[in-house]
Amino acid sequence: MDKNNIAIPLTKKDFVSDQEVRWCPGCGDYAILSQVQKVFPQLGIPKENFLVVSGIGCSSRFPYYMDTYGFHSVHGRAPALASGAKLSNPELSVWMVTGDGDAMAIGGNHFIHILRRNLDINILMFNNRIYGLTKGQYSPTTELGKRTKSSPHGTVDYPFNPPQLALGAAGTFIARGIDREQKHLQELMKAAHAHKGTSFVEIYQNCVIFNDGVFSSLTDKMEKQNNVLVLEQGKPMVFGKDRNKGLCLVGSKLKVVTIGDKYNLSDVLVHDETNKIKGLLLSELTYEDGFPTPIGILYREDKSSYEEMMMEQIDNAKLQKGKGKLDKLFHEGHTWEVK
Amino acid sequence: MNDVDRSSQQRENLEVVTIRFAGDSGDGMQLTGTQFSDNTAIVGNDLSTFPDYPSEIRAPLGTLAGVSSFQIQFSSLDIHTPGDKLDVLVAMNPAAMKVHLKDLKDHGILLINTAGFSKKNLKLAGWKENPLEDKSLNNYRLIKVDMAQLVTDATGNLGLSPKIIKRSINMFALGFLYWLYDRNIDSTIKFLKSKFAKKLDVIESNTRALKAGYNYGETLEIIKTSYRIPKAKFKKGTYRNIMGNQAITFGLLAASEKAGLELFYGGYPITPASDILHYLASYKNFGVKTFQAEDEIAGVVSSIGAAYAGSFAVTATSGPGMALKTEALTLAVSAEIPMVIVNVQRGGPSTGLPTKTEQSDLYQAMFGRNGETPIAVVSASTPTHCFEAAYEASRIALEHMIPVILLTDGFLGNGSEPWLIPKYDELPAINHHQTTDAENFLPLSHDEKTLARPWGIPGTPGMEHRIGGLEKTEGSGNVNYEAENHQYMTELRQKKVDIIADNIPNAVPLGEESGDLLVLGWGSTYGAIRTAVKKCISNGQKVSHVHLMHLNPFPKNLKTLLKGFKNILIPEVNSGQLNTIIRAKFLVNSEGFNIIQGRPLTVHEIFDKIQEVVKG
Numbered sequence A: 001m002d003k004n005n006i007a008i009p010l011t012k013k014d015f016v017s018d019q020e021v022r023w024c025p026g027c028g029d030y031a032i033l034s035q036v037q038k039v040f041p042q043l044g045i046p047k048e049n050f051l052v053v054s055g056i057g058c059s060s061r062f063p064y065y066m067d068t069y070g071f072h073s074v075h076g077r078a079p080a081l082a083s084g085a086k087l088s089n090p091e092l093s094v095w096m097v098t099g100d101g102d103a104m105a106i107g108g109n110h111f112i113h114i115l116r117r118n119l120d121i122n123i124l125m126f127n128n129r130i131y132g133l134t135k136g137q138y139s140p141t142t143e144l145g146k147r148t149k150s151s152p153h154g155t156v157d158y159p160f161n162p163p164q165l166a167l168g169a170a171g172t173f174i175a176r177g178i179d180r181e182q183k184h185l186q187e188l189m190k191a192a193h194a195h196k197g198t199s200f201v202e203i204y205q206n207c208v209i210f211n212d213g214v215f216s217s218l219t220d221k222m223e224k225q226n227n228v229l230v231l232e233q234g235k236p237m238v239f240g241k242d243r244n245k246g247l248c249l250v251g252s253k254l255k256v257v258t259i260g261d262k263y264n265l266s267d268v269l270v271h272d273e274t275n276k277i278k279g280l281l282l283s284e285l286t287y288e289d290g291f292p293t294p295i296g297i298l299y300r301e302d303k304s305s306y307e308e309m310m311m312e313q314i315d316n317a318k319l320q321k322g323k324g325k326l327d328k329l330f331h332e333g334h335t336w337e338v339k
Numbered sequence B: 001m002n003d004v005d006r007s008s009q010q011r012e013n014l015e016v017v018t019i020r021f022a023g024d025s026g027d028g029m030q031l032t033g034t035q036f037s038d039n040t041a042i043v044g045n046d047l048s049t050f051p052d053y054p055s056e057i058r059a060p061l062g063t064l065a066g067v068s069s070f071q072i073q074f075s076s077l078d079i080h081t082p083g084d085k086l087d088v089l090v091a092m093n094p095a096a097m098k099v100h101l102k103d104l105k106d107h108g109i110l111l112i113n114t115a116g117f118s119k120k121n122l123k124l125a126g127w128k129e130n131p132l133e134d135k136s137l138n139n140y141r142l143i144k145v146d147m148a149q150l151v152t153d154a155t156g157n158l159g160l161s162p163k164i165i166k167r168s169i170n171m172f173a174l175g176f177l178y179w180l181y182d183r184n185i186d187s188t189i190k191f192l193k194s195k196f197a198k199k200l201d202v203i204e205s206n207t208r209a210l211k212a213g214y215n216y217g218e219t220l221e222i223i224k225t226s227y228r229i230p231k232a233k234f235k236k237g238t239y240r241n242i243m244g245n246q247a248i249t250f251g252l253l254a255a256s257e258k259a260g261l262e263l264f265y266g267g268y269p270i271t272p273a274s275d276i277l278h279y280l281a282s283y284k285n286f287g288v289k290t291f292q293a294e295d296e297i298a299g300v301v302s303s304i305g306a307a308y309a310g311s312f313a314v315t316a317t318s319g320p321g322m323a324l325k326t327e328a329l330t331l332a333v334s335a336e337i338p339m340v341i342v343n344v345q346r347g348g349p350s351t352g353l354p355t356k357t358e359q360s361d362l363y364q365a366m367f368g369r370n371g372e373t374p375i376a377v378v379s380a381s382t383p384t385h386c387f388e389a390a391y392e393a394s395r396i397a398l399e400h401m402i403p404v405i406l407l408t409d410g411f412l413g414n415g416s417e418p419w420l421i422p423k424y425d426e427l428p429a430i431n432h433h434q435t436t437d438a439e440n441f442l443p444l445s446h447d448e449k450t451l452a453r454p455w456g457i458p459g460t461p462g463m464e465h466r467i468g469g470l471e472k473t474e475g476s477g478n479v480n481y482e483a484e485n486h487q488y489m490t491e492l493r494q495k496k497v498d499i500i501a502d503n504i505p506n507a508v509p510l511g512e513e514s515g516d517l518l519v520l521g522w523g524s525t526y527g528a529i530r531t532a533v534k535k536c537i538s539n540g541q542k543v544s545h546v547h548l549m550h551l552n553p554f555p556k557n558l559k560t561l562l563k564g565f566k567n568i569l570i571p572e573v574n575s576g577q578l579n580t581i582i583r584a585k586f587l588v589n590s591e592g593f594n595i596i597q598g599r600p601l602t603v604h605e606i607f608d609k610i611q612e613v614v615k616g
Helices: A029-042 A059-065 A078-088 A100-106 A108-117 A162-168 A182-194 A276-286 A306-321 A326-330 B029-043 B094-103 B119-124 B147-154 B162-166 B169-180 B186-196 B200-219 B244-259 B274-281 B296-308 B319-334 B362-367 B385-400 B410-414 B483-503 B523-538 B558-563 B577-586 B603-615
Strands: A050-054 A069-072 A093-099 A121-127 A173-178 A199-204 A228-230 A245-250 A253-258 A293-300 A335-338 B010-013 B016-024 B046-052 B067-075 B086-091 B104-113 B141-145 B225-228 B237-243 B263-267 B289-292 B312-317 B339-345 B376-379 B403-409 B416-420 B466-468 B515-522 B543-548 B550-552 B565-572 B591-594
Touching: A029 A059, A029 A121, A029 A182, A050 A059, A050 A078, A059 A069, A059 A093, A059 B466, A078 A093, A078 A100, A078 A108, A078 A121, A078 A306, A078 B263, A078 B289, A078 B296, A093 A100, A100 A108, A100 A121, A100 A162, A108 A162, A108 B296, A121 A182, A162 A173, A162 A199, A162 A276, A162 A293, A173 A182, A182 A199, A182 A293, A253 A276, A276 A293, A326 B244, B016 B029, B016 B094, B016 B169, B029 B046, B029 B067, B029 B169, B029 B186, B029 B237, B046 B410, B067 B094, B086 B094, B086 B169, B094 B104, B094 B119, B104 B169, B147 B162, B147 B169, B147 B200, B162 B200, B169 B186, B169 B200, B169 B225, B186 B200, B237 B244, B244 B263, B244 B274, B244 B312, B244 B339, B244 B385, B244 B403, B244 B410, B263 B274, B263 B296, B274 B289, B274 B410, B289 B296, B296 B312, B296 B319, B296 B339, B312 B319, B312 B385, B319 B339, B319 B362, B319 B403, B339 B385, B339 B410, B362 B376, B362 B403, B362 B550, B362 B577, B376 B385, B385 B403, B385 B410, B385 B483, B403 B410, B403 B523, B410 B523, B483 B550, B515 B523, B515 B558, B515 B577, B515 B603, B523 B543, B523 B565, B523 B603, B543 B558, B558 B565, B558 B577, B565 B577, B565 B603, B591 B603
Parallel strands: A050 A069, A050 A093, A069 B466, A093 A121, A121 A199, A173 A199, A228 A293, B010 B225, B016 B086, B086 B104, B104 B141, B263 B289, B263 B312, B312 B339, B339 B403, B376 B403, B515 B543, B515 B565, B565 B591
Antiparallel strands: A173 A293, A245 A253, A335 B237, B016 B067, B046 B067, B046 B416, B237 B416, B376 B550
């Protein structure tokens, strides 16, 4: 815990474990793993203070590949395990890796409650909109009507909209990245770390086997600029190959406009990550045709974390009552002596 | 007080008395009983209590289902149960009388609040004729009092609301019982003042009702005698009254302090275990961290996380919650996580009988998991023994680096008795396996004596390692799917539990180590079995009693003990779970005695059964 102990600066190598990585060749998870291994040494945290926790699923094999403390837990329950560890030792930098099935289906309850409590934990949710480890069933984020192994006639399940779910659960840091956008992803991870509270980073990730190309319109070199809106704090929401498209607010709805025609740059909405209404509007675009997909920090809010308030209560109790003495506690209330 | 001249009064000494307060669940019977218990402790009697209430907070008024009761046995002797038959039954309405009258002794005192005996209430209880007005109660010493009227009279000049007056009626009954047993009412007045603080009208109304009840005793024709139960002969020391659930928290807290670890509790509210969370949440100045999770699963998983990070972690629940925790428990076994899981058992299956007691989760504790997942099981036998059992469960968890299930039940959790307060310094030491020795650290290596793995906690330089629920390699802890390795690890997990037997005391029988009959018990049947067996022994019968605290593994001498008796009787509040396990493990012809009615076994039932078995 003493930062002075770090004589040699940490590098990516320090975070690569000796375990063989067993994701499918071409899986988007490799890129994300690599970004995390690059970012961790840059955070100024002693290596031993990192804890990587996961649930179950392809993404949840992640801790085995990180040379940190790691816990591969129960399907859907990683938020609970991460919470317990963080409360036990608030000094730890806790990272939780999960997937769309793990976090949104079996672990949906824990997901909303960790956000509500705002523990200082960073959640990386790899969203490939499919179940990979069980070989190709639809997930809670699969688009309506999609044919999968368990929906041969197309799904009749409306999908969750993860950022919106996170907003509804009172999340205080809601961001989205893409496995292929590596530099951008690194910046998001650093921002997630800097945020004191639960940080939720949804990462669009390609499953080469069961859902290949699901985000190709967002990653294809020719197409992506027209389909991705990179959010930057204080900057207008401009996108497009020619940087001539923008989002405007018309009434209470967003509209895509072309700059230079009827609209100029000053008409375009300026991103303010602390504005919840804007965050909500941006989150609406998750499955919306005709709109770009926003990536970056959709919403951010500062408020006390659960563990801060918990420790404050404990400190106050110790101040007011004095540090607990068992012999005294045992004798509280009526006692009598037998001689 | 007592400002009544009692010189004209006769007093008689008694050894042991059992009374029960019964009324609607809104009549304040639990509070009345608790007050009487506290007062009994002050007098220096031994005591044992049994609160029994419906699961509805305010069940329909006047109905049989809505009856709430509180039973206490108190004595100048060493007693182990809340008593079988009642010397006094207080019934606040017809339903309460209907439910409980069968337990009242012949010539027992039946104190009736006639105000509760309206036509409507009689009908709700299923009485066509008013039993107070015919001769059907002639077998009892019936005291009919319009408590509502007397309390109204006593508070007449205060101008209080009828609601406040109505809620004071239970104090009248309490006051009368204080008179009957020659008590001082000051402890309750002090309690009222502190509970209602600034609500002076409530304090006054309750106090006057209490005194009215006390004074009423003076005027009675039917009972000219009040009773005194001399002090019990206790071992030397300082005592307090304690409930099982509170004793659990003291045991856990003492273990955490002894081990030098912070106590973490993750849990979800459930009857009858919630008090454990309530008590622990109030120990903040001990650094106790309580986490009210979103569900039972998060309760146990957060505890696993906290244990991994270095806390002494605990969760508590009751049967249905235990079922939800099952998968996480298998992770705790697989990852060798030290923690305690308390199951305050209640009647099942499903929601079952939430407020009633049962011992029906033993199979669940022993076997109720996927895969081969052995877990150590410890059980508590009395409310005060909950302290010792919690301390022991904690010790095993920390010394062996494994999860331990601690079984108690609703009867133990809510019941109370005098507790000889231990001195913290005299409690046995508890070791744990946290280490900072990075050079020799192998995450899944095992200590020879305890088979504990080293507890390398996050934040310690040089010991970074991964752990989880996939099958592992001993030593490195790395994932391993090899066939022989799985058999090796499966056997290792079993050995981790078995080896505990080297580290626990032998079972000590009451009575001889051989004879005609061994009565074998576990959990809250202790008091009833012990009392029944003592009676048999004093009658010259060759009957002994062994009560198991360690259920997995069993004490090493159990086999020898079992083989020493012609007959083995196993009374349980289930349909024979320990009996099945004992028969399977030791190939003995043991017999079960099983009452599954959501209530504790009585001394009579066990005594009669023993006679039946011994006489063949």
